[in-house]
Amino acid sequence: MNLRTGVPAGTRDVTGLVRRPQGGQRPRAAVVRVVLVDDHAIMRQGLRAILEREGDLQVVGEAGTPDDAITVVAAARPHVVVLDLKLTSGPQTDGLQVCRRLCETHPGIGVLVLTTFAEDRLVVESVQAGARGYVVKDVDTTELVRAIRAVARGESAFDAHSASAMVRSLSGGGRQDRERLTERELDVLRLLARGLSNRAIGAQLYISETTVKFHVGNLMRKLMVSRRAEAVYAATKLGLL
The missing domain is CATH 3.40.50.2300 (Response regulator)
Structure with missing residues (x-):
């Protein structure tokens, strides 16, 4: 029973609000x-x-x-x-x-x-x-x-x-033969984090859209991700942004 409205738990009231499952059960989190x-x-x-x-x-x-x-x-x-x-x-x-x-x-x-x-x-x-x-x-x-x-x-x-x-x-603090982000790739990464498109990034950095795509591809490969959002997330977790 809802003490404020007087509507029994697990039912719809006259406003059409969605009722909870029987017994007040909530969906279980995926195991x-x-x-x-x-x-x-x-x-x-x-x-x-x-x-x-x-x-x-x-x-x-x-x-x-x-x-x-x-x-x-x-x-x-x-x-x-x-x-x-x-x-x-x-x-x-x-x-x-x-x-x-x-x-x-x-x-x-x-x-x-x-x-x-x-x-x-x-x-x-x-x-x-x-x-x-x-x-x-x-x-x-x-x-x-x-x-x-x-x-x-x-x-x-x-x-x-x-x-x-x-x-x-x-960022280059380790051995020289390791793959690391270049300064240009870091620039692209920062603009990716702002949600800019490849064309907008190119305009900001005065480089072509094709060049931006090249840098984005390198970023995702080095960060071991497959999507732009994942690259931004991984970089954030690593303290690069």
Whole structure:
């Protein structure tokens, strides 16, 4: 019963307002299916316990080796894979190869790297391999859950250090052989963020529309995105705007 109008809950009043579903139920949020890939079983168990407290996250598989990861993901069809970079004994970061293979085989999947490594090089290489996010294992559980949800939505997710590493790589603070945004590409990016068309950007920068298209293509390739809006979003997350 609506105490103000006297209209029973779950019905229409005389004004034609849309009623709620029977029982006051609201549509449930879509469940995000998650696979955990880590060579330590206790780590996977801890992550499962954390994630399964969230009503919209469901752990649908686990793997501890590269081969198992490929098999489990193919069978479980998750939305997000939470992936460690070190899956075998020794110094190898074989998770990079797993990331690349998963992203090539399942283009719609979101890979979130969760690892102990905080090296700039590995952050950049993970993104180049197809990862949408990168966080280190000392991340707060609230931030981890938020990162998983962001990756599931097709967004990027980085902790503070990883985001800084991406900014350094894109703005030229890293090794010289890395691809990074040029000054002209940064100019185009800023105008993209203002919603300008290619023609308007060209007029602002005194370059042809064809040249603008060339720069926009390079921007999207370097930022690992496929749409202009995604380029602006990714650049914002990385602190480039």
